[in-house]
Amino acid sequence: xxxxxxVSLVDVDxxxxxxxxxxxxxxxxxxxxxxxxxxxxxxxxRTAWFRSYHRAAAEGLDGKAAEKSWGILSGVDLAGxxxxxxxxxxxxxxxxEERAVAETGIWLGRSFRSRGIGSAALRLVLAEARKxxxxxxxxxxxxxxxxxxxxxxxxxGHLQPQDDGTxxxxxxxxxxx
Numbered sequence: 001x002x003x004x005x006x007v008s009l010v011d012v013d014x015x016x017x018x019x020x021x022x023x024x025x026x027x028x029x030x031x032x033x034x035x036x037x038x039x040x041x042x043x044x045x046r047t048a049w050f051r052s053y054h055r056a057a058a059e060g061l062d063g064k065a066a067e068k069s070w071g072i073l074s075g076v077d078l079a080g081x082x083x084x085x086x087x088x089x090x091x092x093x094x095x096x097e098e099r100a101v102a103e104t105g106i107w108l109g110r111s112f113r114s115r116g117i118g119s120a121a122l123r124l125v126l127a128e129a130r131k132x133x134x135x136x137x138x139x140x141x142x143x144x145x146x147x148x149x150x151x152x153x154x155x156x157g158h159l160q161p162q163d164d165g166t167x168x169x170x171x172x173x174x175x176x177x
Contacts, residue, residue, distance in 0.1 A: 007120035009082065009128070011068035017054045019078050021047065027109030028080075054081075061086055061102070061132050068116045068128075072108065079109035082121050084129055084137070090130045101136045103130055106151075115145070122155045125160050136172045 010016055024033045030042050034053075038045030057069035066086035072079045084102045104125055108118055129137050139157070141148035143165050153159055157169030 002085060004161055005116045005120055006075050007079075007117055007124065007125050008073045009121065010078075012054045012069050012071055012081070016078070016125040017051060020054070020071055023078055023080070023109050024050070024107070028107055029166055032107045035080075036053055041045055044124075052088055057083060070125070070128075072106075072112075072117065073119050074112055074115070078098055079112035079117050080106065080121075082125050084132070084134075086134075089140070100132075100134045101138060102132075102134050103131075104137050104139050118151050119154060122151060126171060126173065128154060137173060139169045139171075140166045141169070143167055 012020065016054055019130050024030070025042050028038075030036075030046055034046040035167055036046075037043060054069055056063070056065040057067045059065060060068045062083060067083060068085075069081055069083040074080055078088055083105050085104075087101045087103055104122070106121060106125075114160075126137060139148075139152055140162075141152065143161060149159055149169070152169035152171070155171055157171045160168045160170065162168055
């Protein structure tokens with residue numbers, strides 16, 4: 001049995017953001033990390049978006065962007081990023097009771113994948129969601145991304161195939177889960 005990885009979350013300040021950007025450029029596909037802006041690859045537009053996004057998300061769930069991002073540390077190495085973003089009531093996943101919901105997303109550098117780091121980081125961000133009083137966390141992935149689906153299901157996510165070729169995972173939170 002493989003030992004559990006030493007994983008922690010770190011707030012994204014300017015230094016962490018620049019380290020995340022360097023990691024993304026050398027160890028991830030731009031499409032895994034940022035929207036397609038300005039053409040293929042790491043364009044100036046994608047790079048500017050990346051910095052702007054992490055600066056806005058530094059304000060936290062109660063900030064203007066209603067989003068928080070963290071760097072994922074594996075030991076002392078920066079491995080990727082994970083986020084929570086509050087969803088407005090009526091967004092389609094809150095349900096009729098309009099409970100507090102957030103969406104999560106994660107990316108890891110290729111060299112950090114398949115080592116349990118993503119699972120550990122997701123457990124930590126779900127704990128952050130509980131502390132923030134959220135009742136549900138959702139995530140979307142492509143129907144062909146079996147690794148992400150496995151990760152989400154192992155965290156308690158109920159997987160729901162969507163008509164658009166994605167899979168919605170819904171994790172119901174309680175203070176004890």
